Amino acid sequence: MAMVDCPSCGAQVPVEHRFCGRCGHPMKPSAPGPAPAQTAFFGAMQSVGKAKLILIRGEGMDGVSYHLNAAEHIAGRKSGAILFPEDNYLSPRHANFFYEQGRLYVRDEGALNGVFIRLKEPAVLEDGDVFLAGEELFRIELREVVGETTSADHTHFFASPRPAIAGRVVQVFEGGRTGIVHAPREGAVTIGREQCALNFPNDRFISGRHCRVDLATTTATVTDLQSRNGTYVRVKGQRELAHGDYLFLGRQLLRVEITAT
Amino acid sequence: MIVCPNCSRDNEDHYKFCLGCGTELARAPRPVAPTVLPQAVPIKLPGLNPLGAHAPAVDLPRSVKPTLIDASGPRFDPEPTPATHSVDPTPAVDPVPPVHDVAPPVVLSASDGDELPFDLSTDGEASHGAVAAAAAAAALSVAATATTEAPEPVPAPTSAADALPFEPATEDGLTVAHAPLTEAERETAEASTAVVGAALYDAMVTTPEDARLCSTCGTAVPEGFKFCGVCGGRYDGRSRAPAAAPFVPPAVEVTPAPAQLVVIHPDGSEGATFPLNATETTVGRAHPSPLFADDPFLSPRHATFYFGKNQLFARDEGSLNGIFIRIKAEVELFHGDLFRIGQQLLRFEELAQVRPVLPGAGDGTMVMGSPVRGAWGRLSSVVAINTPASVWVLRRAEEGLGRERGEITFPDDGFVSGAHCKVVTRDGRFFLQDTGSTNGTYLRVKAEAILSQGDLVLLGQQLFRVDLKT
Numbered sequence: 001m002a003m004v005d006c007p008s009c010g011a012q013v014p015v016e017h018r019f020c021g022r023c024g025h026p027m028k029p030s031a032p033g034p035a036p037a038q039t040a041f042f043g044a045m046q047s048v049g050k051a052k053l054i055l056i057r058g059e060g061m062d063g064v065s066y067h068l069n070a071a072e073h074i075a076g077r078k079s080g081a082i083l084f085p086e087d088n089y090l091s092p093r094h095a096n097f098f099y100e101q102g103r104l105y106v107r108d109e110g111a112l113n114g115v116f117i118r119l120k121e122p123a124v125l126e127d128g129d130v131f132l133a134g135e136e137l138f139r140i141e142l143r144e145v146v147g148e149t150t151s152a153d154h155t156h157f158f159a160s161p162r163p164a165i166a167g168r169v170v171q172v173f174e175g176g177r178t179g180i181v182h183a184p185r186e187g188a189v190t191i192g193r194e195q196c197a198l199n200f201p202n203d204r205f206i207s208g209r210h211c212r213v214d215l216a217t218t219t220a221t222v223t224d225l226q227s228r229n230g231t232y233v234r235v236k237g238q239r240e241l242a243h244g245d246y247l248f249l250g251r252q253l254l255r256v257e258i259t260a261t
Numbered sequence: 262m263i264v265c266p267n268c269s270r271d272n273e274d275h276y277k278f279c280l281g282c283g284t285e286l287a288r289a290p291r292p293v294a295p296t297v298l299p300q301a302v303p304i305k306l307p308g309l310n311p312l313g314a315h316a317p318a319v320d321l322p323r324s325v326k327p328t329l330i331d332a333s334g335p336r337f338d339p340e341p342t343p344a345t346h347s348v349d350p351t352p353a354v355d356p357v358p359p360v361h362d363v364a365p366p367v368v369l370s371a372s373d374g375d376e377l378p379f380d381l382s383t384d385g386e387a388s389h390g391a392v393a394a395a396a397a398a399a400a401l402s403v404a405a406t407a408t409t410e411a412p413e414p415v416p417a418p419t420s421a422a423d424a425l426p427f428e429p430a431t432e433d434g435l436t437v438a439h440a441p442l443t444e445a446e447r448e449t450a451e452a453s454t455a456v457v458g459a460a461l462y463d464a465m466v467t468t469p470e471d472a473r474l475c476s477t478c479g480t481a482v483p484e485g486f487k488f489c490g491v492c493g494g495r496y497d498g499r500s501r502a503p504a505a506a507p508f509v510p511p512a513v514e515v516t517p518a519p520a521q522l523v524v525i526h527p528d529g530s531e532g533a534t535f536p537l538n539a540t541e542t543t544v545g546r547a548h549p550s551p552l553f554a555d556d557p558f559l560s561p562r563h564a565t566f567y568f569g570k571n572q573l574f575a576r577d578e579g580s581l582n583g584i585f586i587r588i589k590a591e592v593e594l595f596h597g598d599l600f601r602i603g604q605q606l607l608r609f610e611e612l613a614q615v616r617p618v619l620p621g622a623g624d625g626t627m628v629m630g631s632p633v634r635g636a637w638g639r640l641s642s643v644v645a646i647n648t649p650a651s652v653w654v655l656r657r658a659e660e661g662l663g664r665e666r667g668e669i670t671f672p673d674d675g676f677v678s679g680a681h682c683k684v685v686t687r688d689g690r691f692f693l694q695d696t697g698s699t700n701g702t703y704l705r706v707k708a709e710a711i712l713s714q715g716d717l718v719l720l721g722q723q724l725f726r727v728d729l730k731t
Contacts, residue, residue, distance in 0.1 A: 090626065137631050148648075161644075174633065
């Protein structure tokens with residue numbers, strides 16, 4: 001059977017097919033004429049390629065590799081070369097892995113839950129930024145808590161004392177409810193399984209001392225404390241990827257392997 | 262902001278006592294004068310925290326653990342700074358013997374036993390011993406129902422032993438005046454505690470010939486006690502005197518009122534009374550009585566007290582700060598309920614009824630986040646109108662709140678007991694339990710509530726005891 005390479009993902013597609021069976025990319029009808037006299041590949045996997053993603057933890061397909069041999073590769077729940085139809089935390093079109101001047105990038109395609117990348121060094125976060133430690137998702141809030149203390153009829157509100165706080169670390173529950181709101185006096189907040197400022201004894205994926213957040217006036221710095229599973233921050237816009245980077249897309253954990261430069 | 266002269270901490274303008282160390286603060290210019298109050302009228306704020314300061318200790322001695330005597334650790338500075346005295350001279354503070362400056366009433370929180378996370382003591386060695394002795398005496402007086410004079414064996418100066426639980430030396434009503442005891446003191450104290458135990462108390466109160474009856478609620482008051490262990494009323498030396506004369510200014514009353522509210526001062530003593538007539542009485546800042554007109558934390562029309570079906574009801578008139586009633590043992594909690602412990606105003610929420618703040622995408626994508634893992638509720642600290650600050654997640658069947666112990670702690674709040682209360686879930690319902698706190702747990706009344714004899718009711722910043730005269 002005559003085969004052609006898919007322009008999107010590089011897979012071998014029978015000439016009579018109108019769409020690539022791997023990534024769904026529409027195939028141009030091949031020009032009539034004799035088959036080109038060239039040696040065919042046994043398969044796209046044989047090519048060295050430039051980079052691949054390895055599924056570390058996901059839905060029963062752990063260890064699967066996604067070769068990034070085309071110019072761009074869409075990951076999502078409904079469309080793209082990297083499909084995870086069962087993961088409801090992925091947007092239909094979630095992220096794009098693409099090359100620009102020979103470098104591999106990931107871009108958030110406006111996904112609800114975004115793309116998270118494992119910290120290799122402390123990251124500076126701003127108000128509203130989120131990060132993952134173990135299974136816990138947190139949001140940094142640096143805005144001041146504002147609220148009226150006097151009603152329209154000039155009655156004073158008898159409230160809890162309001163200590164000066166450095167900022168807030170807010171736990172976000174699945175489904176979007178707010179969980180713990182930790183508002184420390186001092187800027188450093190440790191997060192882990194035990195003996196930290198915020199403890200999650202039932203989180204099997206969090207380390208004893210997992211990460212630390214240093215809250216300052218306009219920014220916060222999150223530092224991974226050599227945790228076993230790492231601390232992840234959400235990618236804003238697009239970001240270059242390096243060999244050995246780990247990414248969370250929804251529940252899917254992927255490792256980036258750059259095989260050629 | 263008022264800067265504390267003792268620990269330099271910033272405090273809100275309306276605070277009367279420092280949040281950090283409890284020192285009384287010089288009166289700051291009143292924040293935003295309520296329109297109905299002429300600026301010239303001095304506000305009589307009974308205390309930074311009525312809950313913390315006012316609540317008479319109604320616990321019976323069996324709630325006192327002997328271990329409280331062992332309580333050692335840092336304490337609040339029992340000596341008010343000079344600034345204190347210039348501000349509010351009302352409760353007399355004897356400046357001479359330092360022992361007088363120790364606040365015995367509230368030593369129940371010594372039963373919490375734990376060290377405070379901060380040591381604010383500034384006194385030197387000299388007063389140290391006196392403090393320790395007074396603490397021992399105080400602990401004993403608590404053991405004997407919070408109202409006794411210290412028993413003989415206490416090696417405390419008479420002045421301290423005489424100090425009534427409700428007459429703390431520091432007018433700030435700070436609760437924790439305990440100090441390390443010497444070995445000898447500890448032994449004596451333990452021995453005494455054992456003697457003045459629950460059994461003895463029962464024996465004392467049931468002796469018929471001793472029948473000294475509380476003039477307020479009729480409970481027998483043991484010999485030597487100056488306050489009723491049930492309602493906190495001062496024993497006036499007469500057997501079941503019909504409640505009355507000394508409490509009610511006769512001029513106020515035309516016909517005998519069927520009930521009255523008695524102001525409970527921050528030091529636990531009783532203040533003015535306010536009669537509740539047989540029909541209904543609406544109180545608030547708009548009320549002519551200075552008892553209410555001077556409290557900027559009362560709404561103009563705050564609450565209505567009325568009789569129906571032979572019971573006294575309190576109805577919230579849509580007030581800002583509401584009516585809080587001290588809970589007894591356990592009450593059911595519902596989504597949105599507000600309660601107070603120490604200086605904290607807390608809001609309970611059932612997690613299932615909390616609205617998600619992050620919107621979904623509408624394309625079937627679910628919002629990612631931490632697993633809920635059986636969490637069933639949230640508690641928020643309310644720092645302004647409808648404004649939560651800290652939020653705690655309730656996950657275990659019982660979540661304890663306290664200054665030191667429990668899952669949710671308020672280490673900076675000296676009015677919260679070591680283990681203060683619990684929020685509990687069972688059979689899909691939710692409950693609030695007071696776990697023997699010194700200053701009590703107060704639940705906000707929704708719409709209205711029935712009041713019983715001796716109920717402690719918080720209106721604005723003032724605490725009242727309900728006296729029913731039938």
